[in-house]
Amino acid sequence: MKVTWLDSMRGAVTVRIRGGEVERFVNLAAAEGVRLLSLRRTSRGEAECEVTLRDFFRLRPLLRQTGCRVRVLRRHGLPFVLVKLNRRKFFALGMAFFIVGMYMLSSLVWxxxxxxxxxxxxxxxxxxxxxxxxxxxxxxxxxxxxxxxxxxxxxxxxxxxxxxxxxxxxxxxxxxxxSTVPEQRPLMNPRHLVATNDAVVTRIMADRGRPVVKENTRVKKGDVLISGILGDERNTETVVAEGVVRGLVWHEYDIVSPLIRKVKTYTGERRVQWYAVAFGRALQISGYGKAPFAKYETVRREERTIWRGIQLPFGRMKQSRLEIRYEERTVTEAEAKAEGLLQARADILAKAGPDAVIVGQNLLHEKADNGKVYMKVLFEVEQSIVEEWPLVHIQGE
CATH class of the missing domain: 3.10.20.310 (membrane protein fhac)
Incomplete structure (x- = not known):
């Protein structure tokens, strides 16, 4: 007969029986109802078996009658585990807290x-x-x-x-x-499209309304480009003029570009501080004290703990203070001129719109004086030249 899981839970021991009359001991145990589980002979005059904890204490009379001796080889089962845990109370308590903590953490939404x-x-x-x-x-x-x-x-x-x-x-x-909702177009009043600048029209395309000018026509600021009035003197209709009108516009810029520039450089010196981060709060753990630099920049990098692909609300943060130094650098007149023109072109494109294109530039005046380069430049830009103008239609009495 083998040891069942119930016997293991109640406690069982593996014993070796030797000396005396082993066969008689086995027969007496069977007669007394003592179960010798997994009984096997290991050598001449010796045998091993599993005995439940309750039957183990019933073996003493049988050993005296047969002159046998018994040696415990292994102990297993819940009673022995409890005895070990009783000796290590703090370890058992820690294990219990760990299991409970893991269960609670896994029961939270992270x-x-x-x-x-x-x-x-x-x-x-x-x-x-x-x-x-x-x-x-x-x-x-x-x-x-x-x-x-x-x-x-x-x-x-x-x-x-x-x-x-x-x-x-x-x-x-x-x-x-x-949900897919159709785009709702705002209600608009009738209008003209008029010129925003003095320009030469390079392209005109009316989606709605009546074109008033043609390509290569010079217009002034405020001139009507696409009219919102359709029809003749007897039958007229006012509409919301829509379309695209592009033209060449001239922008005159006065550019001042210094020959001496203040440049920021890093010296390579740094001061590192480490912080422990938990639930949005940071606790400094190293790098105490003020930075030994007169001027510096602060760079932060936070690292969150990841467990099974889930970002936990705690981790660490590295804060580096990098020493910086400002130096004066002298550039040539050509470099100052190029940089000034580049800034002016960027300013023009920012004001004229993302679809504007600079098609030409003309340097009208240039001189260098007092450590600066002075320039007057005329830029030729192709851009949109339309703006809305509300149309007020007055009917006769």
Whole structure:
């Protein structure tokens, strides 16, 4: 007969029987109802078997009658484990706290992720989820069923066609399918499109309205380019003029570019400080004291702890203070001129719009004086030259 799991739970020992009359000992044990489990002969005059803890204390009379001796080889079962734990109380208590802590940590929601949203901001979705009890460090058993949460989130987020809530481990993913809503064009009053600058028209294309000028025509600021009035003197209709008009515009710039520049350089010296970060708070653990530099820049880099692909709310932060020094550097007149022109071109493109193109430049005046280069430059730019002008239609009495 083999040892069952119930016998192991109650406690069992492996013993070796030797000396005396081993065969008689086995027969007497069977007669007394003492179970010798997994009985096997190891050598002549010796045998090994498993004995339950309760039957082990019934062997003494039988050993006296047969003159045998018994030696305990192994002990296993719950009673012996409890005895070991009783000797190591602090270890057992730590193990218990560890198991409970791991269970509690795995029962928390560590992160909430929003996917599939393009129009609805993620902050709005997370705010609606918080109202339904979905937020970091929430107990998982306090959450409602996924179907219920999906319906409640859809009710609180207009513009969604479907919302799915999925929980994997300690992470919750909110998948959103937004409703397709046709673009609503704002209502506009009738208008003209007029020129924003004095220019020469290079391209005109009216999507709605009546073109008034042609290509290669010089126009002044405020001239009507695309009219919002259609028809003749008897039958007229006012519309919202729409279209594209591009033209050549001249921009005159006075550029001042210094020959002496102040340049920031790094000396290579640094002071490193380490911080322990937990739940949005940082505790400094090294690098105390003020930085021994007169001028410096601070660079921070935070590293979060990741466990099974989940970013935990604690980690460490490295703060480096880099010593800097400002030096004066002299540039040539050609370099100052090139840099001044580059800044002027960037300023023109920023003001004229992303579709503007500089087609030419003409240097009108240039001189170097008092450590600076002075230039007057005329830029020729092709750009959009339209702006809206409300159309007020007065009907006769």
């Amino acid at each position: 992160s909430v992720e929003v996917r599939g949203n393009a129009v609805i901001p993620s902050e709005r979705v997370l705010e609606a989820a918080r109202r339904e009890g979905i937020y970091p460090f929430q107990w998982s058993f306090r959450l409602k069923d996924a179907d219920v949460l999906s319906k409640q989130l859809m009710a609180g987020l207009p513009g969604t066609a479907w919302i799915g809530v999925e929980k994997r481990g300690t992470k919750i993913t909110i998948q959103i399918a937004e």
